[in-house]
Amino acid sequence: MTESEDLPVVEVGPVAHGGHCVARLDGQVVFVRHTLPGETVRVRITDRTSRFLRADAVEVLEPSPDRVEPPCPYAGDCGGCDFQHVDPAAQRRLLGTVVSEQLQRLAGIERDVEVEELSPVLGWRTRTTYTTDRHGRTGLRRHRSHEVVDVERCLIAHPGLAEVPALSWDPGPVEAVVSSTGERLVVTDSRVPRDLALDGLVDSNGHRRAGRAHVREHVSGHDFRVSGSGFWxxxxxxxxxxxxxxxxxxxxxxxxxxxxxxxxxxxxxxxxxxxxxxxxxxxxxxxxxxxxxxxxxxxxxxxxxxxxxxxxxxxxxxxxxxxxxxxxxxxxxxxxxxxxxxxxxxxxxxxxxxxxxxxxxxxxxxxxxxxxxxxxxxxxxxxxxxxxxxxxxxxxxxxxxxxx
Ligand SMILES: C[S@@+](CC[C@H](N)C(=O)[O-])C[C@H]1O[C@@H](n2cnc3c(N)ncnc32)[C@H](O)[C@@H]1O
Missing domain, CATH: 3.40.50.150 (Vaccinia Virus protein VP39)
Structure with missing residues (x-):
């Protein structure tokens, strides 16, 4: 018997807000990630509170028809995505269910919600926060953790930012930004030595500190300046x-x-x-x-x-x-x-x-x-x-x- 065969099996119920689905294990509510409604999965418990458990699906015994092969090899390990294993049209149905459920539960409003599609579904993230750990590894954070997953390339990041900045930054967040006008910059609290400037990512001023740099955005006839750490x-x-x-x-x-x-x-x-x-x-x-x-x-x-x-x-x-x-x-x-x-x-x-x-x-x-x-x-x-x-x-x- 393998180690995973010792783990419990659950029937997965509806999607819940937060990227997981609801199941029951010995009468207790379990929020399960990496699964879909209607699936039967083997789970590893990742967290216990007095009211519920959290778990990861580690083996799918009966898959949903909405399940797909995740395009990203880090899916499940990296905490950046929740639905890489779900067909994009089904992702939108799940999100619509979540919005409807929140409106019903918190505001007493009955309404079906259709979530409108936007493309692209990969390569869309024009602002990505990478993290450098104390060993100098830069990557993305594991789900509900400060641990860094060593990611070579993030598939949802915009092509201009997909390669993880391979610099030895001080520990902490490194925000990479690409604007609609093609300008790119890195925002970090660490000082960035001039000779380590990445191919255009850190601008030629050399030292770049959070909030100092800005990019230009263009939207339907209007131009906007956005400071590196500002919201866009x-x-x-x-x-x-x-x-x-x-x-x-x-x-x-x-x-x-x-x-x-x-x-x-x-x-x-x-x-x-x-x-x-x-x-x-x-x-x-x-x-x-x-x-x-x-x-x-x-x-x-x-x-x-x-x-x-x-x-x-x-x-x-x-x-x-x-x-x-x-x-x-x-x-x-x-x-x-x-x-x-x-x-x-x-x-x-x-x-x-x-x-x-x-x-x-x-x-x-x-x-x-x-x-x-x-x-x-x-x-x-x-x-x-x-x-x-x-x-x-x-x-x-x-x-x-x-x-x-
Ligand atoms: C979601 S962003 C929206 C910005 C803008 N509508 C846009 O689409 O670019 C929310 C903004 O609210 C600002 N903010 C957060 N809390 C605030 C508060 N209590 N009072 C005023 N502004 C606040 C943030 O700095 C941020 O710029």
């Missing part, structure tokens, strides 16, 4: 796809007053400014000083834009967001970080906007905030979901809420 949408199609979805959802007219909250370097602000025209007003609120600085450069030519550098919650509570809109807010766009906008919701609802367009990278945070907004005079109108992070369990949603 990762999939090459993301910035244009989300800007279009936000504009379609916002239904902004000439002369409208709009708040763009968690605005980053001003991606949505620029398109909203076009839509409201010179007689309208857009306030762009961003908390990160670097993002705000970039936004100032990106938007300075747009007279109808006001910029606030402040935490969104504070700018709503102290009235500066509404003040910058001369006391009138017709539409709000918000694109908070993964944790959502829980603290901002009460004051957000008091702005009195007719529509809220909520861009969310975590469906659980979105569903929680939609539930809170439902209690404050809004209802979910449309919801679109996009496969902006193929091979991973992440999904982006654009939800439109209307005042009731």
């Amino acid at each position: 949408q990762v999939h090459p199609q993301a910035a244009a796809t989300l800007s279009d979805a936000v504009l379609a959802g916002a239904q902004v007219g000439v002369g409208d007053h709009v708040a763009d909250l968690y605005a980053g370097v001003g991606l949505f602000t620029a398109f909203l400014a076009d839509a409201v025209g010179e007689t309208g007003r857009v306030v762009s609120v961003e908390g990160d000083p670097g993002g705000h600085r970039d936004a100032r450069r990106n938007l300075h030519h747009l007279e109808q834009v006001r910029l606030l550098k402040a935490p969104v919650e504070r700018s709503l509570r102290d009235g500066s967001t509404l003040g910058a809109l001369d006391g009138r807010c017709d539409v709000v766009v918000l694109d908070p970080p993964r944790t959502g906008a829980k603290k901002a919701v009460p004051d957000l609802a008091r702005l009195g906007a007719r529509r809220l367009v909520y861009v969310a990278c975590d469906p659980a945070a979105l569903a929680r905030d939609v539930a809170a907004l439902q209690e404050r005079g809004y209802r979910l109108d449309s919801l679109r979901a996009f496969a902006l992070f193929p091979m991973t369990h992440h999904v982006e949603c654009v939800a439109v809420l209307v005042s009731t």
Whole structure:
């Protein structure tokens, strides 16, 4: 009998948020990675809590028809991808199920969600954070671990970044960036000696420290400067796809007053400014000083834009967001970080906007905030979901809420 034959076998149930599926073992809930609903798999337990177990599928006894050979040889070992073993169309079905389930469970909303496809499904990651361990190995992190998997080439990384920077950095993260205009840079806290500069990856200034470098991005007629460590949408199609979805959802007219909250370097602000025209007003609120600085450069030519550098919650509570809109807010766009906008919701609802367009990278945070907004005079109108992070369990949603 081999070692793995000692391991337990489970029947795998539905997909759950986070890249795993739910199974039961001796009455306990087990979250199993590297599997699919309907499969029978042998599992190795990786973690136990008082409420549930975590496990990895190590042998598939009955495969799902949606299972494919992972294109990446590091799948299962490297923590970067969750769904390399799943056909891309089935990945989108799984993500749609997760979004529906979160809406149902946290906001009481019954809705089927179809996740829209974006290509490419490999070679899409224009920002990749590699990690260097204390032995000088640079690679990607193992799932739920600080250990580094020595990866020669990451298949979801953009071709411009796929080769792992083969430098001996100080221990810590190394962020590699390639922009839509083809500029590349590496952002790291370690000092990068000039003679080790990789073929164009570290620019000719030699020493590069986090936040100092920037790249230029181009989206449907607008140019944006983004500091190396600042936020920018990762999939090459993301910035244009989300800007279009936000504009379609916002239904902004000439002369409208709009708040763009968690605005980053001003991606949505620029398109909203076009839509409201010179007689309208857009306030762009961003908390990160670097993002705000970039936004100032990106938007300075747009007279109808006001910029606030402040935490969104504070700018709503102290009235500066509404003040910058001369006391009138017709539409709000918000694109908070993964944790959502829980603290901002009460004051957000008091702005009195007719529509809220909520861009969310975590469906659980979105569903929680939609539930809170439902209690404050809004209802979910449309919801679109996009496969902006193929091979991973992440999904982006654009939800439109209307005042009731
Ligand atoms: C998901 S990004 C969205 C940026 C922008 N909408 C875009 O698409 O490029 C979220 C942004 O919110 C900012 N942020 C996070 N928490 C914040 C807060 N409490 N107040 C203001 N900005 C915040 C981050 O610095 C980041 O730029």
